Amino acid sequence: MEKTKTKLEQLKAVLENHKTMLIVMQDNPDPDSIAAAVALRKLANVLAEVQCSIAHGGSVGRGENRALVKYLGLNLRPIEQIDTAAFELFALVDTQPGTGNNSLPDPIEPDIVIDHHPCRQRTRHCRFTDIRSQYGATVTILFEYFKAAEIKIDTPLATAMLYAIRSDTQDLGRDTSRADTLALAELFSLANKRMLSQIQRGKVQRDYFKLLADALQNAAVYGNAIVTNLGRLDNPDMVAEAADLLLRDDLTDWVMAYGLSQDKLVISLRTEQEHLHADDVMHKLVARKGTGGGHPSYAGGQVSIKGLSQPKIAALEEQVVERFIKAVVTNGEKPQKLIQPE
Ligand SMILES: [Mn+2]
Structure with missing residues (x-):
């Protein structure tokens, strides 16, 4: 006081x-x-x-x-x-x-x-x-x-x-x-x-459900972590929302969700392993490319994609995913889809 x-x-x-x-x-x-x-x-x-x-x-x-x-x-x-x-x-x-x-x-x-x-x-x-x-x-x-x-x-x-x-x-x-x-x-x-x-229980716009479906469909499991790509979005908040939702998976302790909003690659991290500091991991993901920060259990980051060609954007996304896996995934299993076809 x-x-x-x-x-x-x-x-x-x-x-x-x-x-x-x-x-x-x-x-x-x-x-x-x-x-x-x-x-x-x-x-x-x-x-x-x-x-x-x-x-x-x-x-x-x-x-x-x-x-x-x-x-x-x-x-x-x-x-x-x-x-x-x-x-x-x-x-x-x-x-x-x-x-x-x-x-x-x-x-x-x-x-x-x-x-x-x-x-x-x-x-x-x-x-x-x-x-x-x-x-x-x-x-x-x-x-x-x-x-x-x-x-x-x-x-x-x-x-x-x-x-x-x-x-x-x-x-x-x-x-x-x-x-x-x-x-x-x-x-x-x-x-x-x-x-x-x-x-x-605020009302949502109809494209919310499409984005949510994409986030779930695209979710890939890497051992103890889930990665999902939401693609192009008008509402970058959706990246954080998808990350929150996916962290509820009971076999997962790290989630990275990302998408493209205007001229930025927007990234959200969530974890239950607070001692590993989501904000520190985010700094590694965007190192020398963008900005990011947050808290021990959640963090956000962004990298400019201004003027980048489609292949360059894809390469950037791949690099961020690789850095994430290197930072948090404890077993080097091959990725699997979260939602397996029947
Ligand atoms: Mn705050």
Whole structure:
């Protein structure tokens, strides 16, 4: 609590005497990014009367996340449509400068960075940073600010924050700290449980089922690991969703799912072998080619495919799969289809 009080004072000092701030989330923002942005907007407004806009790169694809945005009545803006010159301050939440998973234009150094991924070199130069990599969700950090500042968390925000913690930690099952458990317990009494249930059953677009079928059909088993290729997709969130689903296979402790979204190869890793660190494995997969990072049990990465021919893209995918197998597969069996024909 002492640390949070000090941080809160520092945050207030950075905000004071400014009128506008652009809050940038992860590309294809997940619930933790979305709720953290809304929480920071409220804090900036209450602490220093700063007016905030929230922006992101990519799209909000996952049905649950679209339902969350709708419930919060958010007017999220694609970052390419934003005149950044109109803002005095910039913040990043649930991501950091130079990670490759946010679209804050590169020359802009954010004034504020609040995140729970491992701290990056460039983050150290920012005016205000609060990086707590042991926390399961970024909103847990923000929850502590609300407590320290004695600001009430309204029902929609509490619902969003609760969902963020549940989603990032898979109901406190992965990469969770005591702080997340405490925040979740308190948010539970404030949240709209009926709405939460509706968000979790968010409507999906029809191509969801096609992508899911492809992900299952293409899944190949390499001993203790599953690899699947989702091909071209409009909604890169689907890569993470397929990885989550396939990790439920009871003989599997590693999953890699990948697909092509716009001009990127997008990769998701999931594991139950947290000691091997999914984020470290991801660094190996994208080494010298792209960017990536995450947490001990889940990680994401991306490699640019801009201007690459189809054979070059196929070779890149093959290389990433090879690197993955080398990093995590313990027995050199030949791959088999997950779903065998009858
Ligand atoms: Mn997060």
